[in-house]
Amino acid sequence: MSEWRTVRFEEILSSPLRNGVSYPSKMRGQGIPMVNMREIFAYDIIRDQECELVPLKEHELGNSLLAEGDLLFARQSLTYEGAGRCVLVGASERPRTWESHLIRARINRKLADPRFIYYYFRSAKGRRNIETIINQVAAAGIRGSDLKKLQVPIPPLRRQVEISALLGALDDMIAVNERIVITSRELGLALFAQAVAQEAGMEVSVESVSCVLTRGVAPKYSESPDEMMVLNQKCIRGGRVSLTPARRTLRDKVKAPKLLVRNDVLVNSTGVGTLGRVALWTSDEAATVDSHITIVRFDEAQVDPICAGFAMLRAQPEIEAMGEGSTGQTELRRTQLGELEISLPSKERQRELRPKLDSLEARAGQAVHESRALATLRDTLLPQLMSGRLRVKDAEKIVEDAT
CATH class of the missing domain: 1.20.58 (Methane Monooxygenase Hydroxylase; Chain G, domain 1)
Structure with missing residues (x-):
């Protein structure tokens, strides 16, 4: 540690910290990708993920484009843990900008390595440093004026x-x-x-070929690692299940139909932005889901559960459009999901697939x-x-x- 020294964050920047751009929702949908809070909390390194498009004007391009090696900090968050989250901008084939709730930091590469600084802010020590500048009023947040003053330890x-x-x-x-x-x-x-397109197969409702179609449990949370894992809506993303946001619930409170079985299909059934996401459960680990998720278990006597699961994945855009309710309270009823028509190849082709x-x-x-x-x-x-x-x-x- 004798070679290490401490510097103010602003001393290793090549340009001042900068907030991103702001565009009303009605103006979005065309232009260049804009990294927003969704990507910040979904990824550690921003590469070529799909982002919302905004019509960035030509005169704004110089100051409002991201470069490989930039750091982005969450300027505001609804949670204390999210405030000040740092991600690294990786290489991308397209120019990108960033939204106003994020702060861009561009490191002077003659003084510091951007990836090292990123790893520092990801470490427990770096996180504790960020926490010293979090302000919490209506939401948790940090200010660029405080961020630039942070003391950062760096080796040669x-x-x-x-x-x-x-x-x-x-x-x-x-x-x-x-x-x-x-x-x-x-x-x-x-x-x-391809299998569905090549032959006349089956058009069936989800309920007609399911043996279980139910919401999950109201968890009795526990911190004990011996208790059962319970998945929540954050666990379902990109068609797969991430166990990182999962918690634990009392095992004896979970009834048999709500214990997950390999090849179950999980559907987020409440909430704006998360409703309709579909994932396949491909593990044999003991687990359940909370009441915001619907479990669909297909009857193997009628359809192949893997093929039916892929049919549900294909139908995700339709499922996402099925929610009803007031803003922030969107709901997908079990009966709605059961009425969904899915397309399957013939049973013989299912066996081949x-x-x-x-x-x-x-x-x-x-x-x-x-x-x-x-x-x-x-x-x-x-x-x-x-x-x-x-x-x-x-x-x-x-x-x-x-x-």
Whole structure:
């Protein structure tokens, strides 16, 4: 640690902190992608994710475009934990801007490595530093004027690059796995769509081919790791289940029909922005869902549950449009979901398709498992490297042994 020094954050910036652009909803839908709070809380590194489009004017392009290596901070959040969240801007094929609730920081690369600074603010030490400037009135937030004054500990530039390269290699492996997950699902959906298009199959309502169609439980939350995992709406994203936001509920309060079974389909059934998201449950782990999620369990005597699950994934845009209710209270009734018509290939074609879909989902599941292990390793090394307690060479050996 003797080589480390402490600097004010503004001392390592190449330009002043800058808030993003603001456009009314009615003006959005065309132009260039705008990174907003949705991406900030869904991803750690912003690459080529789909973003809302805004008509950024030509004279605004110079000051309002993101560059690889920029940092984005959440200026405001409804939760204390979200305020000041930091993400890294990665490479992208398209120019992008960012919304007004975010602060952009551009690092002077002659003084600091952007990826190192990103990892610092992701560490527990960096988060505690951010928490010293969070203001909480109606919502939690930070000000650029406070952010630029934060004291940031940094080693020599060469050491920064070594640390960020090691941690970045783990993140890059995770990114490769994410691409495998996405590609596997895209290929599966393409195979399913082709099978449906090639022959006259089946048009059935969800309820007519389901043996379970029910909302989840009202959880009795517990902090004990021995209790049952309960999924919530945040767990369903991109057609898959993320266990990171899951909590625990008392096991003896969960009745049999609401215990998840492999190949169940989970549908977010309340809330603006989350209603209608569909995911396949592909685990054998004991788990349930809360009452904001509907469980659809297909009857194997009538349809192949994997094929029916892919039919539900294809129908997600239709399901998202089915909600009804006042703003903020959107609701998808069980009977509505049961009436949904889905298209399936013939039973014979379903049997032929099943092994292919199973293989693709298994490969994606393996990639997800590998990513969790890599993320755990990264998050274990991060505080030790940031504190100087662990040398880069020793950390490299740990990574080599683990991968």
